[in-house]
Amino acid sequence: MVKVAVVEGDGIGHEVIPVARDLLEAVRPDLEFFDVEVGYGRWERTGSACDEETIADLRSADAILFGAITTPPDPEYRSVLVQIRKALDLYANVRPIRGEGVDVVIVRENTEGLYSGIEWTEPVRACTLRVVSRQGSERIARYACTLAKSRRHLTVGNKANVLKSDCLFVDICTAEAVRAGVPCRTSYIDALCLDLLMHPDRYDVIVTTNMFGDILSDAAAYLVGGLGMLPSANIGDRHALFEPVHGSAPDIAGRNIANPVAAIRSAAMLLAHLGDPASAAAMEAAVGRVLSAGIRTPDLGGDAGTREFGAAVLREV
């Protein structure tokens, strides 16, 4: 029995994840789902947003469908999502950006860089250590090159003109690309952000470090109508977590207006990861048909509700 952990999380997570889950249940009645509570709501109720037992539950799943969580306003708290990515060693954050004239996959290193968690406060300053490890760079480079090999080419987003730590990252990625026979360029992250917006057709697979990938993927969302559209996969050697790139959006939560496309596409990535590319493609195609029929949530200029959009996809699938 294939087991899928479902974390709705907070805010619009409670709206978009049920839609995605219903679709998964429709196309794959054989999957077994179990709920895991994580996030701000839980923190408010119990004082803990996530604990060791929760992590163990997540580890027991074959895949995790994840909504979005609000970071508790507690200075002692580090982002729970970041904790989970590390605990499960989900080192590749894969973010496909697809739309009119755009077909790019951002592969973001997901465990180190500025997210090292190595931070301290001194009387006159606060410091965060940006860590680029050989091993961490090698595995993300391999992941990106394997993907690029089945596609077209690779761009290495970096800031090696300023950061010595990025010289290492660039060296490892370009060496891996040569080894894999993948055409490869490097690009400074600032210039890349702009050029990706102006000329998306120049890009295929982009590999970059953690924080640069975080920013680049949000900027790239501009190309396809905003964050409501972007799914992501967080992949490790033993675990995998699928989540929309958007956050919990407390400002629009509870109003049935959130766009569930990112969550549905994340569910499709989950199916592909479980070895069922046919169902994944069917779900993607159903979303495409519903959008083409002009059924859209308000962020895309439509007036469909979250549930109504989901129901339309369910009919198409």
Next chain:
Amino acid sequence: MVKVAVVEGDGIGHEVIPVARDLLEAVRPDLEFFDVEVGYGRWERTGSACDEETIADLRSADAILFGAITTPPDPEYRSVLVQIRKALDLYANVRPIRGEGVDVVIVRENTEGLYSGIEWTEPVRACTLRVVSRQGSERIARYACTLAKSRRHLTVGNKANVLKSDCLFVDICTAEAVRAGVPCRTSYIDALCLDLLMHPDRYDVIVTTNMFGDILSDAAAYLVGGLGMLPSANIGDRHALFEPVHGSAPDIAGRNIANPVAAIRSAAMLLAHLGDPASAAAMEAAVGRVLSAGIRTPDLGGDAGTREFGAAVLREV
């Protein structure tokens, strides 16, 4: 006598800076210009891109007009521009983004953050220290609040949900905004990048740390036709350097196709800084009229050359 140091630098710096300088000479015949050589060309010839004597020359100027420089491909080399910003303690990097429906000023901290220069390599990893100091944050917060006070409001771009060093930055900026009576919001840098693209009208003055400001300003260039349009000022308590946001662009250098608008606007910012807002406004207005007349360089879809565009502005001014 007011003295202006001119650094053409490399690549298209040799094309756009002479245009800007001619205009400065036309509107302010009383300024005294002197050339300073810095950059890759100099490094190729002499083995040094910039030295103590050069820095002393730059310090002797009342303002510096700066082109763009190519970073020598020498792993021992740290970016010369970054060195100059630090040596002259140019702590505020001010980047106005103006165009149809866009009037935003990005105020980027310019001396610390990921540009601390505190970096080391260990056998299995390379590290860069991100430093957010109390004093560094306070002075940039004051600068941004003074500017926002004469405008509308302030947004603090940060990643405090992940970086403890940004908790300090946010605390200091919001406290300073309260003190100055400036309406202030905070926004995570990834979401901010996207929202600035989607809703530029929601933003006025944005203050952020060094690397985030670097990336955000390039992304924002998308709103106004690309990097060819964006000027910047690097301001310290004793020195000031004005430069286009774009780089030396070796790929298009020497072809008389570079857009000189960013350099001309940087020269206008220089005039305003020297206490001559009237000449600055006249130069800005002349650029506006030339663009409105449909005279544009190829990056904006036109066929005017760099020199021809400059000559047209000279006629208008």
